Amino acid sequence: MLDFKELEAFVWAVRLGSFRKAAMRLHLTQPSISERISRLESSVGEVLLERSARPIQPTMRGREFFVHAERLLQQRDEAMKLFEDEENYSAPLRLGAIETIAHSWLPDFMRCLTQRYPQLTIELSVDYSPALNRRLAKNDLDILLAMNGYLEPERIDQVPLSPYEMGMFVSPDHVETIAAHGSDWLGSLPFISFGKRARPYEELVEYLDRQGVAEPRIHSVSTLMTIVRMTTEGLGIGALPVATVLDEWRQGQLYRIELPQPLPDMHYDVIWRIGSHPRFCRSVGLLAQQCAERYAQSRDTNMRTSDFSGRWVRPIRPATHP
Secondary structure, eight states: OOOHHHHHHHHHHHHHTOHHHHHHHTTOOHHHHHHHHHHHHHHHTSOOEETTSSSOEEOHHHHHHHHHHHHHHHHHHHHHHTTTOGGGOOSEEEEEEOHHHHTTTHHHHHHHHHHHSTTOEEEEEEOOHHHHHHHHHTTSOSEEEEOOOSSOGGGEEEEEOOOBOEEEEEOGGGHHHHHHTGGGGGGTSOEEEEOTTSHHHHHHHHHHHHTTOSSOOEEEESOHHHHHHHHHTTSSEEEEEGGGGHHHHHTTSOEEEOOSSOOOOBOOEEEEETTSSHHHHHHHHHHHHHHHHHHHHHHHHHHHHSOOGGGEEOOOOOOOOO
């Protein structure tokens, strides 16, 4: 089997015409150069150098082999540069993202990512977190923008992302109904949430149970935009990430319900397997973190500078009598 150290000794001996000069170039002793070239000749079964000539000359087969040896060393050097200059990363990046992120800051992130890594191509998969984590475990994906907690911690590394505040929204058609139901409004309409295998669905069920709704009616939907559409069409109370529906809320297509207790925030991470190009993956993770923070700050500024005061539903609580 060919060894790069043997190839280096041979190539430099031919280039410089001397074992002594090759040894100086490679910071070795002259006997070490001679030994490596002898091992190479034993591997290929041919004499590659005319040792009696001054300067040393390759044999006919040695001249032919020299061209391939140089090419092999050049390809090795090019391959090793991948680990020195990450900006030249050019392999397809198999990226998995949940839909909430896909409909918020993902376009900005992909723009920044391709600017930082101009040779990069992206293979994007949008799915719910459990499915994405399974694909990561099988090496079908490289990096996830998703909920953590589905894989063993010792197998992955991660960078946290800005959380999403959750809220409950209804169509204008149901504003009076919700308001009039007072403390019983939680049972007045069905809820609309993410699929049953997604954590937001589980957290909604737990939240409603704490509010005394033991058997809630919940329409489970696989896509965020379908939840938004079903909610604006008046098919139920949508449990939605607030930042993703600011436009519908501002325009009066959705009204936000004042809750007795806030819904749990949605927390996401950038996730990758330990040992899977860790420097590059962490660099991508930190870039995603910056994009998520920038999006969260812009949405927070939007809420503080826009008038949402008339777009709330406050269930009328029964009067208390002394």
